[in-house]
Amino acid sequence: MNTNASIKTINPYNNQFLKEYKLHTDSELTQLLSTSNETFYKWRQTSIKERARLLDNLAQILEDDKHDLAELMTVEMGKPITQSISEIEKCLTLCEFYATNADDFLADELIETDASESFISYDPLGPILAIMPWNYPFWQVMRFAIPTLTAGNTAILKHASNVTGCALAIEKLFEKAGYPKGCFTTILADHETVEKLIENDIIKAVTLTGSEKAGRSIAATAGQYLKKTVLELGGNNACIVLDDANLEKYMDTMVNARMQNTGQSCIAAKRFIVTENIYDTFVSQFKDKVAALKCGDPMDKQTTIGTLARADLGDILKKQIDDSVKLGATIVTGNKQKDAYFEPTIITNITPKMPVFNEETFGPVAVIMKVKNAEEAFKMAALTKYGLGTMVFTQNIEMAETYVDMVEDGAYFINELVKSDARLPFGGTKASGYGRELSKEGIHEFVNRKTVFIKY
Numbered sequence: 078m079n080t081n082a083s084i085k086t087i088n089p090y091n092n093q094f095l096k097e098y099k100l101h102t103d104s105e106l107t108q109l110l111s112t113s114n115e116t117f118y119k120w121r122q123t124s125i126k127e128r129a130r131l132l133d134n135l136a137q138i139l140e141d142d143k144h145d146l147a148e149l150m151t152v153e154m155g156k157p158i159t160q161s162i163s164e165i166e167k168c169l170t171l172c173e174f175y176a177t178n179a180d181d182f183l184a185d186e187l188i189e190t191d192a193s194e195s196f197i198s199y200d201p202l203g204p205i206l207a208i209m210p211w212n213y214p215f216w217q218v219m220r221f222a223i224p225t226l227t228a229g230n231t232a233i234l235k236h237a238s239n240v241t242g243c244a245l246a247i248e249k250l251f252e253k254a255g256y257p258k259g260c261f262t263t264i265l266a267d268h269e270t271v272e273k274l275i276e277n278d279i280i281k282a283v284t285l286t287g288s289e290k291a292g293r294s295i296a297a298t299a300g301q302y303l304k305k306t307v308l309e310l311g312g313n314n315a316c317i318v319l320d321d322a323n324l325e326k327y328m329d330t331m332v333n334a335r336m337q338n339t340g341q342s343c344i345a346a347k348r349f350i351v352t353e354n355i356y357d358t359f360v361s362q363f364k365d366k367v368a369a370l371k372c373g374d375p376m377d378k379q380t381t382i383g384t385l386a387r388a389d390l391g392d393i394l395k396k397q398i399d400d401s402v403k404l405g406a407t408i409v410t411g412n413k414q415k416d417a418y419f420e421p422t423i424i425t426n427i428t429p430k431m432p433v434f435n436e437e438t439f440g441p442v443a444v445i446m447k448v449k450n451a452e453e454a455f456k457m458a459a460l461t462k463y464g465l466g467t468m469v470f471t472q473n474i475e476m477a478e479t480y481v482d483m484v485e486d487g488a489y490f491i492n493e494l495v496k497s498d499a500r501l502p503f504g505g506t507k508a509s510g511y512g513r514e515l516s517k518e519g520i521h522e523f524v525n526r527k528t529v530f531i532k533y
């Protein structure tokens with residue numbers, strides 16, 4: 078089935094070839110799926126206590142191997158090394174969270190009815206296929222795999238091709254932690270093969286974190302075979318800055334909201350919508366902070382802006398910017414591109430018709446729009462097909478809270494950047510997908526919520 082024979086990985090910082098990986102053959106894939114399925118029937122019978130013990134092992138290994146794993150991530154996709162280390166550390170918190178809470182989340186839930194006893198039993202489904210992106214090569218996979226495995230399922234990963242080394246390293250981590258063979262499997266396959274695998278009876282559900290295009294394609298295939306899907310897709314989050322925002326306190330947070338991970342985050346602040354009285358001050362302070370970012374070798378601990386994960390991603394950004402400039406946008410700073418490097422960029426004079434406003438920009442590009450007041454700001458924020466999150470910076474919390482019900486996104490953050498946290502549900506609405514990861518909601522995505530009704 079695989080039409081390409083191999084995947085070649087390249088360091089986006091220096092264009093150096095890293096490694097070539099052979100794709101799995103059809104018969105290897107059949108064997109891997111079959112092992113995952115056989116393991117599932119044994120794994121589902123293990124106690125939550127045993128699964129929590131393995132999570133503790135996994136956390137320890139992540140801690141021990143932190144620097145090697147972070148380096149692998151950085152050479153494969155250009156993330157500044159300090160951010161790679163933080164990503165691994167965040168995965169640790171996930172292990173700890175589910176090791177502590179899984180027992181509670183998966184316990185039978187008693188419900189009073191006319192039965193002598195009735196309850197919901199949270200049963201695993203089987204092997205779950207996960208198709209994952211390169212931007213957080215460890216975190217994205219772990220936030221799917223940890224709750225899904227802890228609920229008693231097995232996991233099959235098809236990772237983004239450019240982070241194949243990370244994909245195989247993650248498989249090894251689970252092995253080292255003592256998970257039975259077949260609990261977590263990495264497959265190396267092309268798109269067509271992956272879509273074909275969805276048909277296979279062994280696969281019980283599919284989750285995809287990635288672009289809207291990939292989400293539509295995978296969901297259509299899964300729908301044809303009546304397989305449940307969870308989709309975590311793109312975003313175009315607004316960051317609303319109102320007249321009374323505390324810029325001194327929160328400017329670093331706002332710059333980070335756009336520039337962390339070199340701007341390649343689904344929940345990044347992609348559109349700053351700023352009220353007119355504070356606009357000039359905001360642009361000037363934002364510009365100063367951006368100028369202080371340190372671009373360079375992602376392996377250097379001082380670097381805060383690395384490269385994009387692939388050189389071609391810069392071409393997409395460049396076109397979005399150039400097309401917006403033709404419609405009247407102004408480049409305040411940046412907009413230089415060389416191979417996979419894209420200079421941190423600020424753009425003003427924005428209208429809703431511009432690609433930098435109405436499309437997702439996946440890189441270090443801050444788009445700043447001027448509006449009259451809070452009402453107009455929230456209206457502009459909602460002018461997007463995406464629905465991952467909205468953030469607002471203001472000292473008037475009472476007023477900001479009046480918008481809680483009106484924001485149609487998966488998240489609304491006041492005086493904080495939209496971020497993921499093991500304890501809180503994460504996911505989107507509209508073209509950002511559906512379903513939730515993390516928290517109690519996440520561990521309940523791939524379970525059969527079985528009704529049990531007993532009469533004595």
Ligand code: NAP
Pocket residue numbers: 208209210211212217235236237238239267268269271272286287288289290291292294295308309310311312342343344437439465505509
């Ligand atoms: P992408 O092109 O959609 O790729 C994501 C994954 O899907 C990769 O593993 C890719 O494999 C695979 N894929 C794509 N089309 C497929 C198909 N037809 N069949 C099977 N597999 C397919 O996305 P990306 O450009 O790597 O990632 C950036 C996007 O992800 C952005 O839109 C971003 O906002 C979104 N994202 C969303 C979240 C969230 O939580 N909502 C988090 C992170 C990223 P290959 O690598 O082999 O092409």
